Amino acid sequence: MLRAFPWLDLCNVYGPTEATTFTTLHRIRPADLTGSVPIGRPFGGARALVLDADRRPVPDGTRGELWIAGARVTLGYLGRPGLTAELFADLPGTGRAYRTGDRVLRRPDGVLEYHGRLDDQVKVRGFRIEPGEVEHALRSLPEVAETVVVVRRAGHEDAALTAYVVPAEGVRPVPEALRRRLAERLPAHLVPTAWTLLDALPLTTSGKVDRRALAADDAAAVAAPAPAPGTTPAPAALTPIQQVVAAAWSRALEHEVTAPDADFFAEGGHSLLAMWVVDDLREDLGVELPLGDFLDHPTVAGQADLVERALLAAEAEAEAGAEAAGSEEPTR
Missing domain, CATH: 3.30.300.30 (ANL, C-terminal domain)
Incomplete structure (x- = not known):
């Protein structure tokens, strides 16, 4: 719209019914066209507060919940005192305010960016x-x-x-x-x-x-549909360590995993199953694989590489210990 009619004032306005609708306004500029459009600054007597879960202001650049104050905030919900008490409050130094449930961030220039619903x-x-x-x-x-x-x-x-x-x-x-x-x-x-x-x-x-x-x-x-039979090359053969990793996955996921580039999450895994796999690898290979490393390398090949490096490091440590023990002078 802005490119087609550059002489227009195109504005993005935000506001819930509980604050008599429009609360913030942002006049859209060409610089806004490459990303998400901010919801702007409060206007018409409205006040915008960005608070944490304890109703304390958060620093600029930090996401928090948007509360709206000012004369346009309504008294509450007709015949619903419980919901009114939940979403409206008298804040110290501010007065009556409405908690929107919207997550926002205030930029250093005072403009508010919308970052979704808290309940999403x-x-x-x-x-x-x-x-x-x-x-x-x-x-x-x-x-x-x-x-x-x-x-x-x-x-x-x-x-x-x-x-x-x-x-x-x-x-x-x-x-x-x-x-x-x-x-x-x-x-x-x-x-x-x-x-x-x-x-x-x-x-x-x-x-x-x-x-x-x-x-x-x-x-x-x-x-996402799988390719038609015969159109995809057979998966590469697994190395011995990849076979151990794939076997641990197969037990946790309850279906066979055979490809080195298989993705744990795409195969239906989640963090609880990942903990089971980490325990299995500890028992099968004697390696301690941090859960964070597991999640950062979610393929069979990636985790096998982590396991191999852990085994090599353990072997090197054992050899260093043996050499240190052999170099000690016998006690007479």
Whole structure:
């Protein structure tokens, strides 16, 4: 819009109904076109407070919860005193304020950036994540026009991310290619395991994305399709150490793992299963593999390399100890 009609004042306004709607405003500039658009500064008598969980101000550049104060804050919810007490409070030195549940960051220039909902955080594979972070990374891919990421079986041990993608005009991306490109930008636990391409995202009557409709459609979400038989070369042979790692994975994941480039998270693993594998490798090979290293190197080949280095280091330490013991003068 700004490129097509540069003489217009194009503004991004933010605000909840509880604060009589518009609370902050940002006049969009050309510099904003390469990233996410800020929600701006408070206006019209509104005040914006960025607080931590204990309702203390956080420093600029730090994410916190947005509270809104000022004359436009409403009295509460009609006939719902419990919810009113939960979301409205009289803050010392500020007066009546409304907690939005939105996570924001105040830049040094006073402009607020929106960073998603506090209640959007979910646990997947033992990690607490924000689907909005995954959506932001997906939208940065040129093949993606719009996307929504939802959690299948939230609250269960086998919770997983599903990406719904509206392709860019004239493009029909392959889900597996999107998965690989996203894996280059995000940690493995943030990469969705199921993908669905849509012509358009479902919307509610108010024009917002209907996430409930997407969640109800989880059964239609399918994992990135595997290539047709005969089109993919056979996986490379595993080295002896890779075989031990793959065997430990297979026991934890309850299905056979045979490829050196297999990804633990893509195979359905999570941090609890990773702890089981670390214990198995300790028993099988006598190596202590830190869980953090395991998560940073989620492939069979990567973990086998860690194991091999740990074995070589242990052997070198043992040899050094033997040499030191042999050089000591016998006691007379």
